[in-house]
Amino acid sequence: MEHRRGGSVTISPSLTPKSSEKWGRDLRSNENGSSSKHDKEKGVNVQVLLRCRPLSEDELRVNTPAVISCNELRREVTAIQNIANKQIDRTFAFDKVFGPTSQQKDLFDLAVSPVVNEVLEGYNCTIFAYGQTGTGKTYTMEGGGKKMKDGELPSDAGVIPRAVQQIFDILESQNADYNMKVTFLELYNEEITDLLAMEESKLSDDKSKKPIALMEDGKGLCL
Numbered sequence: 437m438e439h440r441r442g443g444s445v446t447i448s449p450s451l452t453p454k455s456s457e458k459w460g461r462d463l464r465s466n467e468n469g470s471s472s473k474h475d476k477e478k479g480v481n482v483q484v485l486l487r488c489r490p491l492s493e494d495e496l497r498v499n500t501p502a503v504i505s506c507n508e509l510r511r512e513v514t515a516i517q518n519i520a521n522k523q524i525d526r527t528f529a530f531d532k533v534f535g536p537t538s539q540q541k542d543l544f545d546l547a548v549s550p551v552v553n554e555v556l557e558g559y560n561c562t563i564f565a566y567g568q569t570g571t572g573k574t575y576t577m578e579g580g581g582k583k584m585k586d587g588e589l590p591s592d593a594g595v596i597p598r599a600v601q602q603i604f605d606i607l608e609s610q611n612a613d614y615n616m617k618v619t620f621l622e623l624y625n626e627e628i629t630d631l632l633a634m635e636e637s638k639l640s641d642d643k644s645k646k647p648i649a650l651m652e653d654g655k656g657l658c659l
């Protein structure tokens with residue numbers, strides 16, 4: 437699949453989708469995007485979503501051809517390939533598909549908001565974005581860079597600010613006694629850094645970064 441214009445947002449780790457393979461979606465998620473109690477009991481709590489970003493102005497200017505097409509209703513993405521003058525399309529199924537016109541709010545409301553609710557019910561949840569460079573991971577997770585206005589998130593705010601807002605909105609509405617801890621880790625070239633660390637960064641070359649020991653367990657997995 438052409439990755440330059442698509443990125444996938446994964447809610448928990450997942451099976452890799454296979455060409456033309458239609459999984460039992462009924463086991464994976466219900467129509468409104470939240471996994472049901474029944475799903476959790478079966479241990480099926482992983483969803484793979486695909487988001488395809490629109491072509492940039494530069495790409496439009498040089499008439500970059502569309503190489504994938506999204507069918508949001510059928511939750512399918514088709515990779516259009518021309519091999520030896522023969523068009524060979526391959527279709528991939530996902531739990532959800534967000535095409536080039538999808539908005540940040542749509543993606544959040546349909547795919548992420550139910551997961552944030554589950555966090556507040558006590559579940560551990562992970563959302564991560566995966567995709568080739570330039571496919572829209574940062575845009576999807578952080579946002580397009582517009583500033584907040586009158587205390588409101590901008591329309592291009594991504595998953596992270598929206599999730600934080602939802603968490604605080606719910607906690608405030610419950611008059612709950614709460615504290616929240618945030619870590620912001622960067623893993624780059626096998627070095628892990630706490631980007632929010634303040635003082636203790638003196639040992640690092642880059643004084644703004646605090647390196648953290650990266651360890652492996654007996655199976656070679658990073659801890």
Ligand SMILES: Nc1ncnc2c1ncn2[C@@H]1O[C@H](COP(=O)(O)OP(=O)(O)OP(=O)(O)O)[C@@H](O)[C@H]1O
Nearest residue numbers: 443489490567568569570571572573574575576580
């Ligand atoms: N859904 C979208 N709508 C409009 N513009 C988008 C969208 N997704 C991405 N873009 C734009 O496409 C460009 C590349 O996106 P982004 O920087 O998020 O990619 P990335 O996957 O994080 O890349 P890298 O891995 O290189 O950091 C940016 O200019 C971004 O604003």
